Amino acid sequence: MKKLSKRELEDISRSFIDKYYEIMKKRGFRKVEKIEPKIMLREVLGLDIQYHILSRNGSILGFTIGAYCEVDVFDDGYRTTAVLDGNTVFIDSKQAEVNRGRTNFTLMHEGAHQLLLKVFPECYDCGVKVCRSTEATPFDPEESAEEWQADYLASILLMPREIVIAGLERYYRSQIYGKYGKKRYIAYQKDSFYKLADYLGASHQALRIRINELGLVLCKPPSYIIEYSD
Numbered sequence: 001m002k003k004l005s006k007r008e009l010e011d012i013s014r015s016f017i018d019k020y021y022e023i024m025k026k027r028g029f030r031k032v033e034k035i036e037p038k039i040m041l042r043e044v045l046g047l048d049i050q051y052h053i054l055s056r057n058g059s060i061l062g063f064t065i066g067a068y069c070e071v072d073v074f075d076d077g078y079r080t081t082a083v084l085d086g087n088t089v090f091i092d093s094k095q096a097e098v099n100r101g102r103t104n105f106t107l108m109h110e111g112a113h114q115l116l117l118k119v120f121p122e123c124y125d126c127g128v129k130v131c132r133s134t135e136a137t138p139f140d141p142e143e144s145a146e147e148w149q150a151d152y153l154a155s156i157l158l159m160p161r162e163i164v165i166a167g168l169e170r171y172y173r174s175q176i177y178g179k180y181g182k183k184r185y186i187a188y189q190k191d192s193f194y195k196l197a198d199y200l201g202a203s204h205q206a207l208r209i210r211i212n213e214l215g216l217v218l219c220k221p222p223s224y225i226i227e228y229s230d
């Protein structure tokens with residue numbers, strides 16, 4: 001596995017995000033304000049997405065692999081075999097029915113594994129990536145480091161800096177609190193935050209972590225103020 005910093009993961013993601021913007025511009029979108037994971041996976045990363053029941057207890061959220069592989073799935077309650085061809089991600093269909101934010105994140109997480117395999121083919125084991133909910137993940141330092149990379153890259157792909165800032169502008173436009181130089185301060189409001197998370201297709205937790213990672217939150221003083229600059 002290649003060791004990668006947060007900065008390096010941001011840099012690696014840039015060309016893929018820019019390619020996404022180019023695709024949307026060709027479709028007539030003058031300004032892109034959100035990232036659709038299915039378009040990112042299918043059209044930018046060239047992946048196929050399939051939905052199956054991946055485990056009996058719902059602990060497995062996604063599978064992907066850099067080579068041909070057969071895995072067990074539990075569609076219609078029966079154990080059966082499905083084929084991953086090296087360019088396919090499997091998403092748990094039960095999760096997809098009930099939790100859009102988490103499913104979007106899982107799509108990007110599986111896409112991130114594939115992106116790393118494509119950018120650094122010699123550095124990553126192309127064996128099957130079994131991606132579980134955090135609570136269900138057994139501790140393995142090497143595996144957990146790779147899962148951390150896929151999670152971090154997923155949050156960048158779903159919520160690039162400029163998309164988060166555009167979203168803050170969109171949902172907090174009428175609530176500008178004040179200006180200081182190039183920075184503007186806006187009051188945190190739960191309703192606007194929830195609307196923004198829903199618009200971006202992200203869970204509240206994922207958006208909160210991403211805003212913090214981008215350094216857009218100034219906790220205190222005063223409290224509950226989001227700070228950002230262009």
Ligand SMILES: [Zn+2]
Nearest residue numbers: 129131147150
């Ligand atoms: Zn994973």
